[in-house]
Amino acid sequence: MRFLAIIVGLFLPTFAAAQVSDSTFRDYAEFSAFVDTHSQSRDITKLLTVLGGRDEYTKEQMANLQAQVFNLYPDVLPNKTIFHENDLGGGVRQEVRAYWTGLSYLYLYFLLHERDDALIVLRFAFNSSAEKIMENL
Numbered sequence: 001m002r003f004l005a006i007i008v009g010l011f012l013p014t015f016a017a018a019q020v021s022d023s024t025f026r027d028y029a030e031f032s033a034f035v036d037t038h039s040q041s042r043d044i045t046k047l048l049t050v051l052g053g054r055d056e057y058t059k060e061q062m063a064n065l066q067a068q069v070f071n072l073y074p075d076v077l078p079n080k081t082i083f084h085e086n087d088l089g090g091g092v093r094q095e096v097r098a099y100w101t102g103l104s105y106l107y108l109y110f111l112l113h114e115r116d117d118a119l120i121v122l123r124f125a126f127n128s129s130a131e132k133i134m135e136n137l
């Protein structure tokens with residue numbers, strides 16, 4: 001099993017309006033469609049940019065991360081599942097997703113806050129190691 005030596009844990013401040021807009025979706029359906037589309041196509045740059053990483057990485061670092069992901073996952077990831085969901089109360093939940101082809105898996109962790117007006121991504125991480133991603137729980 002190949003291991004992606006990257007864990008991206010982004011703690012997103014919810015007080016700065018610019019940050020909130022990076023990680024805000026109308027609802028869960030919009031969030032889920034976005035994550036599925038960009039995870040299956042291995043577009044880590046888009047995931048990081050929209051989920052709040054635009055100010056965490058330089059353009060060069062983003063390009064390097066994207067190249068590593070394309071190297072580890074040369075083909076699209078057509079299969080998907082949500083294999084862990086945990087309701088923490090108050091509209092806050094954890095979710096772990098897997099995308100794969102053959103024996104190559106990409107795991108994503110999310111800490112979400114579903115409010116009346118929007119769904120906010122509070123934390124996001126990805127890795128090729130299930131063990132590493134489960135450390136977020």
